[in-house]
Amino acid sequence: MIDNKNPLPLYHQLANIIRKKIEQGLYKEGDKIPSERTFKEQFKLSRVTVNKAINLLIEDGFLIRKRGQGTFIANSNINFFPGLLGFTEIIKNKNMVPSSRVILKKIISPNKLLCEKLKVSKTDKIMFTERVRLADNKIINLEKSYIPLKLCENLLNIDLSTHSIYKELSKEGYKPSMATQEIKAILSDEEISKYLKISLNEAILKNTRITFSKDIPIQYSINYYIGDVYSIIMSIDN
Structure with missing residues (x-):
């Protein structure tokens, strides 16, 4: 309960009460919490105090x-270190089961953007794949991937719902060694919302990435991540 004699600010006390209910499973992932008005009346607090408690828990990811x-209640975040592991390897390292739903897999001719990003000519062929990626059957992201077909024609024959693209490229001698990427927050459009099963215009993260094997671009990918199940951990050295 709220203790007015406690030196801890009232909004911190309320946040702790809500957090404890989450940790005890009284509020479960995906549940809608009571309204701010309900908390205000239940704990005899001001609307401002309740709002500060809610905002604190949003900032903390609860x-x-x-x-x-x-x-x-937010879903449990899956933290990614933006290194050179593929999705499959990252999820397995977290003792979870990775899987994919293949939406599209086809051969295309590269446009000007793909020629630039993948250092290919207009006569080269590109394998385009679109997949929904899952961890323990929970949707994590929508992936659009472009790979020069000449690097690994075997990708045409494997089941991409269970196989790792990076693993197949490595078998052909193109092990990922470097990547450049841009990550930014956007709002989901109709297509992304449909595949991620989220509301239209929901906040998500867009990760645009070029992966290299030595100095050879081996993949250009665009990933759209559900904002409340994905976070990024980075290590920065001097």
């Missing part, structure tokens, strides 16, 4: 606010 719907 809650997520959805426009026009309310505030919900």
Whole structure:
């Protein structure tokens, strides 16, 4: 309960109460929490105090606010270190089961952008894949991937719902050794919302990446991550 004699600020006390209910499983992932008005009346607090408690829990990753719907218990985040492991390897390292739903897999001719990013000519062929990636059957991201077919024609024959693209490229001598990427926050459009099963215009992360094997570009990919199940951990050295 809230203790007015406790030196801890009232909004911190309320945040701790809500956090404890989450940790005890009284509020479960995806549940909508009571309204701010309900907390205000239950604990005899001001609306400002309740709002500060909710915002604190959002900042700490326990809650997520959805426009026009309310505030919900956030899903447990999957933390990614932006190194050179593929999705499959990252998820396995977290003792979870990776899987994919293949939406599209086809051969295309490169446009000007792909020629630039992958250092290929207009006569080269590109394998384009579109997949929904999952961990323990929980949707994590939508991946669009472009790979020069000449690097690994075997990709045409394997089941990409269970196989790792990076692993297949490594078998052909193109082990990932470097990558450049850009990560930014965007709002989901109709296509992304459909495949990620989220609301339209929901905040997500877009990761655009070029992966190299030595100095050879081996993959250009665009990944769209659900904002409340994905976070990035980085290590910075002097």
